[in-house]
Amino acid sequence: MQLENLQAAIEQAESSRHIREFEVGGQLLTFPRLSIGHQGAFEAHVRTEETKRTGKPSTFSLAATRNKAAMAMSGVLRLSKQAMEKKRQEDGEPAAAITVEEAQQMAIELQDEVAEGFLPYADRIFGGFTRDDMLFAVARSMATEYGSVPISYVKTLDDGTKEAISAAIDSQFVDKLFSNEPGRILENVFLWVVGLSEQAKPGVEPALGPGMTVADIAKETIGDEGNSEREPDSE
Numbered sequence: 001m002q003l004e005n006l007q008a009a010i011e012q013a014e015s016s017r018h019i020r021e022f023e024v025g026g027q028l029l030t031f032p033r034l035s036i037g038h039q040g041a042f043e044a045h046v047r048t049e050e051t052k053r054t055g056k057p058s059t060f061s062l063a064a065t066r067n068k069a070a071m072a073m074s075g076v077l078r079l080s081k082q083a084m085e086k087k088r089q090e091d092g093e094p095a096a097a098i099t100v101e102e103a104q105q106m107a108i109e110l111q112d113e114v115a116e117g118f119l120p121y122a123d124r125i126f127g128g129f130t131r132d133d134m135l136f137a138v139a140r141s142m143a144t145e146y147g148s149v150p151i152s153y154v155k156t157l158d159d160g161t162k163e164a165i166s167a168a169i170d171s172q173f174v175d176k177l178f179s180n181e182p183g184r185i186l187e188n189v190f191l192w193v194v195g196l197s198e199q200a201k202p203g204v205e206p207a208l209g210p211g212m213t214v215a216d217i218a219k220e221t222i223g224d225e226g227n228s229e230r231e232p233d234s235e
Contacts, residue, residue, distance in 0.1 A: 031142065031189055080218075081110070088214070096212060096216075131175075139170050139171050206221045
């Protein structure tokens with residue numbers, strides 16, 4: 001039985017990939033989670049650059065950063081659920097949703113509450129990463145997905161003429177790719193590829209319906225507090 005379990009685990013690992021799609025430049029691009037080897041290279045990069053900036057040996061650990069984020073999220077989720085449950089009680093609303101639409105609205109409100117509550121923690125936990133760190137990690141992810149061979153594309157010059165460009169997928173390439181993206185797109189992709197955030201799977205809708213409490217909706221859309229305290233999976 002133990003051998004069969006091991007075989008099943010290997011087959012599952014071979015058949016599944018930790019990937020997400022993000023819209024960049026108006027196109028959906030695929031970004032895999034960094035492998036253990038690439039995670040190690042990223043940690044080495046961060047430690048080297050941090051030591052250069054501070055003049056002190058860096059103790060950066062990706063696992064430790066994940067654990068800090070998970071613990072913070074657990075606390076925010078707990079407080080957000082309590083606040084929402086209290087507000088519904090004060091407003092005279094039932095503890096559980098009456099309709100699908102109400103459950104969906106509760107999910108939106110809870111996710112907004114959690115996002116707002118986690119923002120100060122995110123700034124402290126992730127604020128130390130530089131753009132160079134992010135470009136390094138995202139480049140490793142893209143090279144894994146699209147290959148290490150140069151990518152050819154056409155660039156339109158100021159005079160309207162077109163020039164054929166061939167470039168390797170590296171930090172400079174990724175910097176150009178994200179240069180015109182608004183908001184925190186690069187940061188969101190970075191946090192995903194290094195395993196510091198989770199993104200909803202494309203095409204997978206949470207099962208929300210009548211009779212669901214705030215706790216039920218939280219578990220379906222965000223996760224329970226116990227799962228938040230455990231380190232996210234990585235390849």
